[in-house]
Amino acid sequence: MLSRTADHLFWMARYMERAENLARMLEVNYRMALLPQSRAEADDQWVALLKIMSLDEHFRERHGAVTPDAVLRYMIFDDANPSSIRSCLRATRENAHAVRGTLTSELWETTNACWLKMRSFTPVAMEETGIDAFFEWVKYRSHLSRGVTIGTMLQDESLRFIRLGTFLERADNTARILDVKYQTLVSEDEGEGGSADYYRWSALLHSVSAFEVYRKVYRDMITPLQVAELLILDVDMPRSLARCLKEVAANIAAVGNGRSAETRRRAGQLEASLRFGRIEDVMARGLHTFLDEFMDSIYDLGGRIADDFLIPTNH
Amino acid sequence: MTITKFYNEMADAQGEIRPQYGEFAAWLSSMPDDRLARKRAEADTLFHRFGITFAVYGEDTGVERLIPFDIIPRIITAAEWSTMSAGLSQRVQALNAFVHDVYHDQAIIKAGRIPAEDVLNNAQYRPEMQGVEVAQNVYAHIAGVDVVRAGEGEFYVLEDNLRVPSGVSYMLEDRRMMMRLFPEVFSRNRVAPVDHYPNLLLDTLRSVAPMALDDPTVVVMTPGAYNSAYFEHAFLAQQMGVELVEGQDLFVKDEQVFMRTTRGPKRVDVIYRRIDDDFLDPLAFRKDSMLGVAGLLSAYRAGKVTLCNAIGSGVADDKSIYPHVPEMIRFYLGEEPILNNVPTYRCRDASELSYVLANLGELVVKEVHGAGGYGMLVGPTSSKQEIEAFRARLVESPERYIAQPTLALSACPTFVESGVAPRHIDLRPFVLSGKEVRMAPGGLTRVALREGSLVVNSSQGGGTKDTWVLEA
Numbered sequence: 001m002l003s004r005t006a007d008h009l010f011w012m013a014r015y016m017e018r019a020e021n022l023a024r025m026l027e028v029n030y031r032m033a034l035l036p037q038s039r040a041e042a043d044d045q046w047v048a049l050l051k052i053m054s055l056d057e058h059f060r061e062r063h064g065a066v067t068p069d070a071v072l073r074y075m076i077f078d079d080a081n082p083s084s085i086r087s088c089l090r091a092t093r094e095n096a097h098a099v100r101g102t103l104t105s106e107l108w109e110t111t112n113a114c115w116l117k118m119r120s121f122t123p124v125a126m127e128e129t130g131i132d133a134f135f136e137w138v139k140y141r142s143h144l145s146r147g148v149t150i151g152t153m154l155q156d157e158s159l160r161f162i163r164l165g166t167f168l169e170r171a172d173n174t175a176r177i178l179d180v181k182y183q184t185l186v187s188e189d190e191g192e193g194g195s196a197d198y199y200r201w202s203a204l205l206h207s208v209s210a211f212e213v214y215r216k217v218y219r220d221m222i223t224p225l226q227v228a229e230l231l232i233l234d235v236d237m238p239r240s241l242a243r244c245l246k247e248v249a250a251n252i253a254a255v256g257n258g259r260s261a262e263t264r265r266r267a268g269q270l271e272a273s274l275r276f277g278r279i280e281d282v283m284a285r286g287l288h289t290f291l292d293e294f295m296d297s298i299y300d301l302g303g304r305i306a307d308d309f310l311i312p313t314n315h
Numbered sequence: 316m317t318i319t320k321f322y323n324e325m326a327d328a329q330g331e332i333r334p335q336y337g338e339f340a341a342w343l344s345s346m347p348d349d350r351l352a353r354k355r356a357e358a359d360t361l362f363h364r365f366g367i368t369f370a371v372y373g374e375d376t377g378v379e380r381l382i383p384f385d386i387i388p389r390i391i392t393a394a395e396w397s398t399m400s401a402g403l404s405q406r407v408q409a410l411n412a413f414v415h416d417v418y419h420d421q422a423i424i425k426a427g428r429i430p431a432e433d434v435l436n437n438a439q440y441r442p443e444m445q446g447v448e449v450a451q452n453v454y455a456h457i458a459g460v461d462v463v464r465a466g467e468g469e470f471y472v473l474e475d476n477l478r479v480p481s482g483v484s485y486m487l488e489d490r491r492m493m494m495r496l497f498p499e500v501f502s503r504n505r506v507a508p509v510d511h512y513p514n515l516l517l518d519t520l521r522s523v524a525p526m527a528l529d530d531p532t533v534v535v536m537t538p539g540a541y542n543s544a545y546f547e548h549a550f551l552a553q554q555m556g557v558e559l560v561e562g563q564d565l566f567v568k569d570e571q572v573f574m575r576t577t578r579g580p581k582r583v584d585v586i587y588r589r590i591d592d593d594f595l596d597p598l599a600f601r602k603d604s605m606l607g608v609a610g611l612l613s614a615y616r617a618g619k620v621t622l623c624n625a626i627g628s629g630v631a632d633d634k635s636i637y638p639h640v641p642e643m644i645r646f647y648l649g650e651e652p653i654l655n656n657v658p659t660y661r662c663r664d665a666s667e668l669s670y671v672l673a674n675l676g677e678l679v680v681k682e683v684h685g686a687g688g689y690g691m692l693v694g695p696t697s698s699k700q701e702i703e704a705f706r707a708r709l710v711e712s713p714e715r716y717i718a719q720p721t722l723a724l725s726a727c728p729t730f731v732e733s734g735v736a737p738r739h740i741d742l743r744p745f746v747l748s749g750k751e752v753r754m755a756p757g758g759l760t761r762v763a764l765r766e767g768s769l770v771v772n773s774s775q776g777g778g779t780k781d782t783w784v785l786e787a
Contacts, residue, residue, distance in 0.1 A: 002564050003575045098540045101553035105365070113364050157577060257578050309577045 005099050006161045007310040012095035012111070013149075013165030019088035020142035021173035025049065026075055027135040028181065028207035033068055035199055045184065046071045052180040053083055072131065073123055085138060089118045092145075104152040107145070114141045157255055164251040164305065171244035172298045177207060178231050179291040186224055198222060208239045228287060229279040241294065242274040248301065255309065263304040270297050322468045322725035323737055324389060335390045335785055338503045343387070351386070354496045355730065358384055361492065383778035384489060385729050386496065389740060389760040393787035396507075396756055399462065399470060399744070402653030403754065405644060407458045407746045410475060410631045412647035414454040417630055418444045428646050429639045437636070438684055439629030441592065443599065447616050450523040451750060454625035455632075457516070457587075458746040459483075462654070462758075464725035471655045471722065473741065475640070477624060477632040479589050482759040482779075483745045484547035487512060487554075489759075489781040505786040507756040512745070513554035515753050516587075520555075522749035523621050524584045531584035534558045534574065536565075538590050538606045548589050562590075567610030570617040585621045592626050634717050635661065635683045658720060662713035671718040672709065675702050678718040680709070693769070695721050724769055727780065729762055739763045741771050742782065756784035 029049055033042045046066050050056040055074075062080065063070045078084045093115035100108045117137075126134055146166070153159045181204045201222040205211040210230060217234065218226050235242040249267040256264055282290045325336045332340045362381050391399070416422050417434055424431045434440060459480025461473040490509055494501055517533065524531030537548035539561050552559035564574050565583065573580035588595065594604040599612035614620045630636070638659040641652040660667040660678075671678060680692040692705040709716055726737035744758030760780040761771035771777040 001577055002558055002560060003577055004561065004564050005558070006577045094540075099559075101549040101559045109364055116363065161577075255577060 001157050005102055008095040008099040009161040010165040012092055013162040014169040015088045015092040016145050017166045017169040019085050022085050023135040023138035024207045025177050028203050031203045048180050052176050089115050106152045107148045110148045160251045160255045167244045167247040174239050175291045175295050245271040260308040263308050321723040324727040335392045342500050385778050385780045387728050388781040388783045389727050390783045396784045403746050404752045409643040409647050411453050413643045414631050415452045423646050428642050433635050437630055437633050441627035444627040449625050450621050453748045454628040456623040456748055459743045462742045465722040471657050475632045477628040481544045484550045485779045486759040493781040507784040507786050509755040512755040517555040519747040519749035520585045525618050525621050533585040534560045534583050536560050536586050536588040562606045562608050565608045567614050570614045570619050572614050572620045587623045660718040662716040668713045679721050680716055680718045739769050757782035
């Protein structure tokens with residue numbers, strides 16, 4: 001397939017996944033903010049969220065002081081924020097538009113309809129319908145888009161590049177959610193397993209649709225160690241880093257060309273380190289350090305995928 | 316002025332419904348108004364959701380408009396279509412023969428049947444094409460021939476579009492929409508299907524591959540997602556199952572065209588290009604073109620790739636060439652033309668000019684190289700000052716103009732704000748030429764939605780209708 005087409009498909013999927021994970025991240029922050037705590041504590045969570053997205057400076061330039069309302073507007077509606085949900089859904093649609101002939105008509109219509117609906121949302125209208133309903137809507141649209149993709153697209157290269165985009169983005173986003181939340185939760189817990197923070201931990205699990213999964217897998221109290229294990233190493237958990245890397249490695253292998261051997265090796269190495277990793281070792285190194293390095297590896301893989309497949313060359 | 320005497324497609328002069336509209340008119344009058352209103356709103360929603368839109372230049376990027384779709388179809392009888400399709404086939408064959416002749420022996424000029432200056436001074440004449448061989452000797456693989464019905468109902472060809480005619484996707488989508496909204500009317504009428512057009516197109520494109528390749532790679536080439544006809548480019552590529560490429564996706568190496576793919580370069584054999592000659596190759600034509608492919612012309616001249624339509628086809632669809640088409644049909648095919656040409660006065664001829672100047676108030680005057688309804692005078696609807704201003708321009712450079720009688724275009728009942736009222740229409744059938752000449756029955760019907768208007772262009776408030784050819 002055309003390199004340019006592959007590029008659009010890859011980014012179409014990434015932006016859709018990013019929009020979904022943003023909704024998840026904002027939702028967990030919003031929920032946690034409703035729990036009893038001081039105003040300063042609550043605001044800190046929004047600052048942490050902006051920081052993990054590397055948007056704190058940009059936000060302050062545009063909006064000044066951090067307040068929950070201002071951050072939500074900025075992260076949902078702001079066209080000047082390239083990572084706002086609105087910007088992501090527009091980018092999803094624009095990438096789809098550029099290759100609409102490659103998509104099934106169902107997938108194109110789903111993507112187009114999602115953007116048309118997003119355009120009709122306003123902050124004022126959202127106050128009436130409730131912001132929860134909006135986050136649900138974003139997740140629902142992403143589920144729909146994924147379902148239509150899997151349910152209608154031919155299992156060829158196009159689908160591979162879409163899936164590659166989805167899982168690479170999800171790997172990055174799960175790592176970010178974990179990084180930003182885990183730190184604050186552990187420090188607030190003053191040790192592991194504080195039962196007062198049951199709600200906070202469960203909110204984190206909910207944010208990656210892992211609450212019921214956790215119950216099923218561990219049949220146990222919620223402990224930070226097991227939460228980390230589930231979200232990092234459990235290959236059966238669809239949003240875990242291990243699962244994402246398994247999909248990334250498989251899809252890179254499937255589209256392999258004469259230039260991609262090293263990229264394939266690196267993806268395989270990262271996947272293996274998760275598959276055979278132990279949570280105790282991760283914690284011994286420090287979770288933040290581990291996640292930081294992981295996000296660097298994801299960034300490296302993204303660049304290599306672009307060089308191997310997506311950037312046109314004459315060779 | 317509005318033209319009050321015109322042919323009504325649905326009813327005759329006595330107000331009787333014509334037989335081809337019998338079933339439809341009965342069905343329409345049985346439909347409650349609110350149901351029709353709901354269906355029209357539904358059509359709008361669906362067109363938006365499908366993204367069947369055209370981009371609007373000069374506004375924010377991403378602004379897309381719908382072309383209004385009217386739910387009353389334009390109906391053509393089997394007998395009318397049989398004559399029209401024979402006439403279209405004849406006309407396009409003669410035009411292709413003419414382009415080939417222009418770029419080879421110029422026999423028609425030597426025979427004195429067409430003046431040399433009309434051909435060689437034409438801005439669309441491409442000296443680069445002189446002596447170049449093209450597959451099957453076909454230049455205009457896809458022709459959009461604009462046909463109108465006038466007077467008592469006879470058909471006239473208004474214009475031959477041989478460069479990059481557009482609109483066929485609306486022909487296909489209008490049918491799809493009509494069948495989705497009103498499936499019941501199709502069970503009461505035998506309407507010839509049109510949705511095999513993409514197959515015909517792909518077959519045509521494959522049949523003109525260079526060196527008669529067995530399994531040629533065909534692509535559609537678009538200027539990009541912000542082009543006003545992008546929807547159509549993407550639609551056709553998808554329907555044919557071929558790649559939609561931009562200039563940046565192609566490169567030329569050793570006079571061979573390749574596209575850049577995730578598995579390395581892949582050879583391209585046939586390019587259905589939806590981009591003007593001027594932008595095809597920055598080395599040969601416009602240097603500032605970001606849309607083209609450097610070296611494409613050299614690959615083309617070497618016979619390594621087929622461009623559809625061929626470079627230089629425009630030499631045959633110019634307004635100064637148009638009056639000669641009947642003569643081409645006689646010269647190349649030895650036949651009498653089946654379709655009428657509109658009588659045309661070429662102002663470069665002194666006696667014709669004096670007739671035109673004496674009758675400006677009755678005529679339509681057009682620039683020879685103009686397009687899209689710009690730079691023209693419609694005598695009957697113009698003021699004295701406008702006519703006098705045009706007279707001065709005519710006298711100053713008569714060779715730039717042609718004139719034609721103002722045709723009373725036929726009208727078809729159409730939904731407008733005040734209800735159902737007649738609006739003027741035209742028809743653009745799409746004629747495909749490869750190994751053979753073929754077309755889908757009917758074409759795109761465009762309708763001028765403003766009362767009295769004769770301008771059907773979508774940029775000037777035109778809409779479209781589904782076009783039915785009834786099977787005998």
